Amino acid sequence: MNEHTEHPVRGEGGAPPEREHVWDKPRNVKLLFNVFYAVCAILVVLDLVIPRDDHHAWERLPEFYPLYGFVGIVVLVLIAKLMRRVLMRPEDYYDE
């Protein structure tokens, strides 16, 4: 099996100091998020502008898709968190 676990780990074995990577810079991360928020805002506006054909009654609600996506994920994650309380077991649970 080619699953070696010896790989260079930062700060070990006198490795030279690393160069800063793209997401190490808070400025870049902030820019990414700002672009993301801006696109979200544009999508909200487009919902009001672009005429749409609808096939389901819910689609006629303003901003249906953004709301459904946001609320859906929040509900999904919250329920999954609750599931952990019931379903989570130690890693060696099945090992005899």
Added chain:
Amino acid sequence: MSSLPPVLIFFVGALIVAVTRGHMRRGVLLAIPVIGALNLLGLEEGATIEFEMLGYTLVPFKVDRLAMMFGYLFHLAAFLGNLFALHLEKKDGAGVQHTSAVLYAGSAIGAVYTGDLISLFVFWELLALTSVFLIWARKTERSLRAGFRYLVIHVLSGVLLLSGALMLAHETGSITFGPISLDGSMAGWVILVAFGIKAAFPLLHTWITDAYPEGTPTGTVFLSAFTTKVAVFALVRTFAGADVLIYVGVTMTCFPIFYAVIENDLRRVLSYSMINQIGFMVTGVGLGTALALNGAVAHAFADVIFKGLLFMTMGSVLQMTGRINGSDLGGLYKTMPITAALCVVGAMTISAFPLLSAFITKSMVMAAALEEGHIWVWPFLLFASAGVLEHAGIKIPFFAFFGHDSGIRAKEPPKNMLAAMMIGAVLCVVIGSFPGLLYSLLPFEAEYHPYDATHVLTQMQLLLFGALAVVWLMKRGIYPPEIRALNIDAEWTYRWLGPRLIRGIGGAVALVDSAVRGWVLAVVRGTLRSAHRGHGPQGILARTWPTGSMILWLTVLLAAYLLVFYF
């Protein structure tokens, strides 16, 4: 017919792979799917091979549009898989892995060109027998045990298929691999369960989440491509339009995404994700219209490529770092930027962003659900679509390559692995951007246009606001962290409860057994003791009597006799 049955090329190829080494073998591995694909071009629709055996008409080879589409798909998957695994060396069990992978791909190809259920059964079992070595080749205790469980479940599926086929022959006199009715037909339901095991129906799905994460880094790529897609193909052939499949499919799209959120092993996250994607296909089969069936097979086509790409990126991570748990990874983009970028392409594809393949395939099933008036099915499919974005679109790349820096500085994987991933990523983009290419292969007649303003806008809204929810949950600290733990699923019944029940019943039986034995022993001992009292060494009946006493008693008897005689 100017071409050979495609399965022959793979089975003969596997023999050559088994006896060659080094560059020669690598050349053969790449040549097999290429020669196979050229051979496919010469196949004519309607070509069949059939013969009579034991009163049944066996059709081991039959060509139609549906079979051709899966034929092309499996050749492509075999090529990508072989390329991805090309670097394997002797210490990885290269000979076993390569040979079984080619046999496995050949079995899948053989299965889609069969025309009767008995021939299908043969390839159905071969799929299991040939693929298990891709799990065992990991050579860990866990993979060994998972492989055995995988084998038992799949052999059971095969036995059910054969039983169903024989029952069907009894009911209808036909074993044709074609539409089968579920109305009042026991055979139909038995065959449906046999297919359902391989298609990972809810509660029958545990072999995927159990075995796929235990496969070798390259082996799981093959596993993800063939078995479940053969099952989807079989469902399209036999149970198109069976209402029950709509509800089975919708359940499959929804329940795994909850597990995927809290699962730590990233290849197990992808395994749950597979069930979710197959759910869309099964729903399409249940809807049964031309558009829905086209959606099901088109999505199967796209899924083999994008899920293969995601399993390849996670296989690369496992191979280069030796780790696969979200809790142990992070920050790998710094030293594996190409793999990271390709993973993001795969993640965006499975989330069905516009211009990527799943956008043009999954939406066919959803559109068909609305066309057929299933207004309560559609919201669940939409919810499941958003859920895909969370676990496969964000979680997989984020926890492996970005997020918290684990400090691991692993190198990019070997060139052949990168090349396979790149081809996969390019195909995701090409299929998504030029839908006509894939649509021209679709077996049923239906008109569908994926790119209109409404579809693009609504999909972007759904996905980006889903992503916004994840950002919000993470920033508020609500998002569940990756934890080194496992979550019990239906496999708990046979991996935990079953053994304990058996042990419990065994214990009860042992108690009763020892009580009964004790009582019987006591009775026997009592009998022996009383016998001993009479017949033992000290017993009255065992005493040795001197000859004198016998003569004395004889004399007494004689005297008594004389007395009686004279008086």
